[in-house]
Amino acid sequence: MSIFPVFKTKYLNFYQNFRQIFIFGCMPITMSRLNLIKGLGSVLQIAEGETIELPYKVYDALDNRTNLTPANYLWFVPRLAGKGAFTDVYSVTNNWGANHGAESYHGM
Numbered sequence: 001m002s003i004f005p006v007f008k009t010k011y012l013n014f015y016q017n018f019r020q021i022f023i024f025g026c027m028p029i030t031m032s033r034l035n036l037i038k039g040l041g042s043v044l045q046i047a048e049g050e051t052i053e054l055p056y057k058v059y060d061a062l063d064n065r066t067n068l069t070p071a072n073y074l075w076f077v078p079r080l081a082g083k084g085a086f087t088d089v090y091s092v093t094n095n096w097g098a099n100h101g102a103e104s105y106h107g108m
Contacts, residue, residue, distance in 0.1 A: 024053075027050060027051040028048075028105070030049075031047045031078075031101040043097075047076075049079045050076075051074060052075050054075055059075070080092075
């Protein structure tokens with residue numbers, strides 16, 4: 001389990017009362033996103049994978065490249081198929097509609 005401080009921002013008053021968020025690695029999750037594409041309509045993206053724990057220095061470097069919101073505390077690694085959009089982690093990220101989605105835990 002990794003424990004990271006929650007950054008206080010002017011946008012997230014709800015999270016200002018929390019001091020830490022607990023993150024467990026190896027949790028099986030499904031990430032999904034609904035994209036609205038002009039001329040096509042709604043497109044649902046689904047990726048299965050798991051959460052990972054990162055050393056704090058790696059976490060901090062990645063977090064500083066994105067917006068500082070609590071959503072960044074969940075690091076997701078997709079299950080790869082070796083072809084198409086799931087060739088490697090970069091391919092999944094490159095084909096995803098945005099840098100975020102909705103995650104659901106599907107534990108036992």
